[in-house]
Amino acid sequence: MASSTGEETVPSENVLEWAQKDKHRFLHAVYRVGDLDRTIKFYTECFGMKLLRKRDIPEEKYSNAFLGFGPEDSHFVVELTYNYGVDKYDIGSGFGHFAIASEDVNKLVKDIRAKGGKITREPGPVKGGTTVLAFVQDPDGYTFELIQRGPTPEPLCQIMLRVGDLERSIKFYEKACGMKLLRSKDVPDYKYTIAMMGYAEENESTVIELTYNYGVTEYTKGNAYAQVAISTEDVYKSAAVVDLVTKELGGKITRQPGPIPGINTKITSFLDPDGWKVVLVDHSDFLKELENPEGQMMLRVTTITRRWVDGSNTEELVEGFDQETAAVVLARYVSLKMEMEKEFDATRSLIRLCSRFDDYRKQDPASFTLHPNFSILPQFMFNLRRSQFIQVSKNSPDGTAYFQMLLNRESITNSVVMIQPSLLSYSFNSPPAPALLDVASISADRILSLDAYFSVVIFHGMTIAQWRNMGYQNQREHQILGRRWRSVLRSVCTRSWAP
Numbered sequence: 001m002a003s004s005t006g007e008e009t010v011p012s013e014n015v016l017e018w019a020q021k022d023k024h025r026f027l028h029a030v031y032r033v034g035d036l037d038r039t040i041k042f043y044t045e046c047f048g049m050k051l052l053r054k055r056d057i058p059e060e061k062y063s064n065a066f067l068g069f070g071p072e073d074s075h076f077v078v079e080l081t082y083n084y085g086v087d088k089y090d091i092g093s094g095f096g097h098f099a100i101a102s103e104d105v106n107k108l109v110k111d112i113r114a115k116g117g118k119i120t121r122e123p124g125p126v127k128g129g130t131t132v133l134a135f136v137q138d139p140d141g142y143t144f145e146l147i148q149r150g151p152t153p154e155p156l157c158q159i160m161l162r163v164g165d166l167e168r169s170i171k172f173y174e175k176a177c178g179m180k181l182l183r184s185k186d187v188p189d190y191k192y193t194i195a196m197m198g199y200a201e202e203n204e205s206t207v208i209e210l211t212y213n214y215g216v217t218e219y220t221k222g223n224a225y226a227q228v229a230i231s232t233e234d235v236y237k238s239a240a241v242v243d244l245v246t247k248e249l250g251g252k253i254t255r256q257p258g259p260i261p262g263i264n265t266k267i268t269s270f271l272d273p274d275g276w277k278v279v280l281v282d283h284s285d286f287l288k289e290l291e292n293p294e295g296q297m298m299l300r301v302t303t304i305t306r307r308w309v310d311g312s313n314t315e316e317l318v319e320g321f322d323q324e325t326a327a328v329v330l331a332r333y334v335s336l337k338m339e340m341e342k343e344f345d346a347t348r349s350l351i352r353l354c355s356r357f358d359d360y361r362k363q364d365p366a367s368f369t370l371h372p373n374f375s376i377l378p379q380f381m382f383n384l385r386r387s388q389f390i391q392v393s394k395n396s397p398d399g400t401a402y403f404q405m406l407l408n409r410e411s412i413t414n415s416v417v418m419i420q421p422s423l424l425s426y427s428f429n430s431p432p433a434p435a436l437l438d439v440a441s442i443s444a445d446r447i448l449s450l451d452a453y454f455s456v457v458i459f460h461g462m463t464i465a466q467w468r469n470m471g472y473q474n475q476r477e478h479q480i481l482g483r484r485w486r487s488v489l490r491s492v493c494t495r496s497w498a499p
């Protein structure tokens, strides 16, 4: 369906469907600690967690440590952040607890106490219920609930957050994140209600435990707990869903979908109606970026198994279609065929594909639409035909061979950039955001970086160019501008490829 501006708009109910179709997994909870080694020692010795990886980012003055009960590609973990020189944080009144499932809470409490851990609630049935639990405080004051449970594949099993309107929050996490309400429980004697939200059985996986205290609608957030990271199969579609849901239930997008400059992992982030932050991370990017305990980048070859479907079953074919991968495979195929068959015409492939998966009314060309899962292919083919893989006359044979070698060797993400340059727009009051490959993206107060993989072009809008020419970035009275300008240049120039 085309709108008056000619842009394709998809009815909101179709957009919202994506959250229910998407595949999600809880990846990690991010929070700040005052002493990384102190917390690592406590979690490994008292909880039995394993240190999975550490990283230090001196230019940004912080370090991270990831700990959990199993590897990150299959377990929910904690991501600790240590900011240089900051040894204390305010946890606020809204953050409740993390939870660790144990088959013997009493024994675990004894062990933790013997190692100097601070038990703030002795083991016993929960007030108003029967589940045996205990509470322990970690060195920074974060509360960990120790919950009695049989064997489970996911011991790190809860993030408890207090909310001011339980129904609103349940609806938000169902519609924006595709979560299910796994269980709710009202405890009138203690004037609270809880709701367990997640993607699988409560005893088998991590959940967000939403807690409503009767009559309490506001909590302080503090500056200690940061966010929860959840995987998604498509950050762009997921962000479109979240944007719609925030208009209905509150909350807001805090980072538009797109690659993290220099890392390429695609993310989007937002606040829920109570201000709790969620980051959605592209799952295949996440798996590729995982590092091993020595901190080396471990590029994983992730075999994405797609259920094969009978070619005549168009609907299932469309639903499982990965257009970025298809576009790159098509480019690799076409650049090979062009070399072997001079009369080979790449457009025929696109025409065949469109005639198979399009939707239009006869005699009405304007009604032509392609399913969203095919939306980038036409523009991709437009750029491929003009790329150095097809227009070989401009290169030496060695040059063409070099470009084709890289196209066949690089990741899907980088190969897409080789054929369809990515344009990022940087401004001084919002995070970098993908921009349309069109002159309309040029504006006086923005810096544009065109990444064509083999070359990067940095364009300064007229106003910024004037500031730069007048040396504002080096003048004391414009030091904020200078700092921002240098961080923009740094993020543009720190790319992950090395031709």
Ligand SMILES: C[C@@H](O)C(=O)SC[C@H](NC(=O)CC[C@H](N)C(=O)O)C(=O)NCC(=O)O
Pocket (backbone or CB within 6 Å): 096, 099, 121, 125, 126, 127, 131, 145, 147, 158, 160, 162, 190, 192, 194, 209, 211, 213
């Ligand atoms: C089910 C389990 O994971 C829980 O966390 S329920 C524990 C129970 N929660 C509350 O009381 C929530 C309301 C409270 N006012 C709050 O805001 O945290 C709890 O903490 N019980 C205490 C006990 O001693 O049982």
Ligand SMILES: [Zn+2]
Pocket (backbone or CB within 6 Å): 097, 099, 145, 158, 160, 209
């Ligand atoms: Zn709990």
